Amino acid sequence: MTALLQHPGYDEEKLQRVAEQLPCREVQAGLLLSLMGEVDVKVCVASTGIKLTVFHHSLPLQLHHAAVSCVECVSVALLFERVLLSFFGCDAASLLPRSPSLSDFVRIYRQQRSQSPAKQTRYIVMEKAELLRDSDANLLPALLRLQELVGDNVTVILLSEIAWDKFRPNTGCFEPLLLHFPDYSKGELQQILSQDRHPSYSAEFYSSYIHILLGVFYSACRDLRELRHLAALNFSKFCEPVEEGKVKETDTHKLWRNIEPHLKKAMQTVYLREFSPVLWTEYQRLSAHTHVELPFYSKFLLIAAYLASYNPARTDKRFFLKHHGKIRKTNFLKKNEKTSNHLLGPKPFPLDRLLAIFYSVVDSRVAPTASIFSQISSLVTLQLLTQVSHDDQLDAPKYKCAVSLDFICAVSRTVNFDIVKYLYDFL
Known part of the structure; x- marks a missing residue:
């Protein structure tokens, strides 16, 4: 295994640990090693440094690096602070102003670099790099030419599960070297x-x-x-x-x-x-006994939630409005719509849509009382519904149905409701 990872300057024991941590990735790890060069080489392979967009893993060797998560670093200030802290320590990071610009970061980096010259290549490893496209327009192009800006032996490694073409800056930038990690067989x-x-x-x-x-x-x-x-x-x-x-x-x-x-x-x-092992076991138990344990209106609420999750919102008029007029099927169905909503999975829906469908499918008139809302909460507790909006969004909560087609058909039979007639996928 380590034969593919042998490289001058790297300890064989460390390479063995790399092979153990990255099974079936020896070829990609070996290629990455060859691009990085020897561990103690001071000059980069290319004058502009090596920039990589990789699919899955970075090499877990003991190199001088700054690991940056673009999910955690919600501002450029946090990003700059993380890099300076990793390379030069707390004193360097404290020099950043409250709202630093790119020029502030470059200036401080150059100052610190002159005081602490690089003995080996410094690496900035950026996870979820595609999120950089939501930052300042000049940030990603600057990172790709960072070695030129700071005059240091530094390499930027971009980690992303999205192809480079999908988040390449429109303003133009240095084209990185792409290293693709294919799916496992x-x-x-x-x-x-x-x-x-x-x-x-x-x-x-x-x-x-x-x-x-x-x-x-x-x-x-x-x-x-x-x-x-x-x-x-x-x-x-x-x-x-x-x-x-x-x-x-x-x-x-x-x-x-x-x-x-x-x-x-x-x-x-x-x-x-949506399920821990305990909740998954409870869900399986409930799937066999739902018709016994759920109250009458809870069943209709669950039916309404399933219809809201698997029917496009634009079809509600066709299914639930009694006097909707004549709608031609050729206009109702999109010609290019071939993917089943059941294959795509449940979609979130707002509370008002759930209640509108509920009042349409239930036989008797039901007033919106606290009992109805408490039953919605009970369905969420039982993991039959999932609340996908934040708890502080009280004015517009959103939910998603978490039951299967067989499950909801069994529930519908207990209240004599033919749910298949109301499902868009079965038209």
Whole structure:
């Protein structure tokens, strides 16, 4: 593994740790090392420095660097302070005025650089670099030519999951060198995820679980972080037959039949992160008993929430207004609208839209009382609805429905409501 990472000036033990932290990325790590040059080289490979836009990881070696998160640094003042603090210490950072400009940062950097010359290349690693396009127009072009501005041996590394073409400044700037980190293949994901095995079970048993998991989720999700979350979330269900003594660890076929329905339900929460393992178990329990546990009006509120989440707002007149007039289907359906809303997932909706649909679908007239609003809060507590707006936005709260189609169809049958007739995807 470390043969691909061997490079003059770097300790072999450190390179071994890099290989362990970046499995299946040896080729990209080796290329990054070759671009950086030897660790003790004072002069950069290019006179303007090396600028990289990378997809996933930076190299975790002990280099003189400033790690900057563009999410945390909500202002340029915080960004400048983080860089000066990392390179020159607190005294240098304290020299910044209250609202520093780019020229203030360059001036202070040049002063400090003359007092503390670089013995090796300094690196500024910027995470979520695409957020820089929301800052001052001259900030990103200046960072890409920072070595020229400050006269120092400094390299800027931009980390982004967005292609450079999507946030290149319109004013023009120095073109960075692009280093693309491709998606992991299925075999690589199998290798990486299998390393997270549960200590109570054998490596073969956990590897077979990961193989089953990828068989279900790989076509829809290839994000390593999300797959790790899904693996941790569903492993207890996979182990249930073994813990109960019904099957052996080697009986993969029976384990697959037991976990398959559970994984298909989990497909509905990919990327949403709305369930902890405890809440996911409670959600599965509720899905089998909702018609018993939910009050009458709560069922209609949930139905209205599902319709608001999966129907475009422009279709409400067609579905819920009794005297909407004649609407031609060719005008109602967009010609280029081919993607199912159920594949895209639930969309957030405001409270007033939820109540408007609720009053339309419920048979009897219902006055907007505190009981109705408390039932909405109960649905949020049960994780059947999710509040997506901030708590301080009392005038315009927004929600999102967090139940599946099978779930809402079962609820609709208990109140004799044909929800399929009101779903835009099934027209």
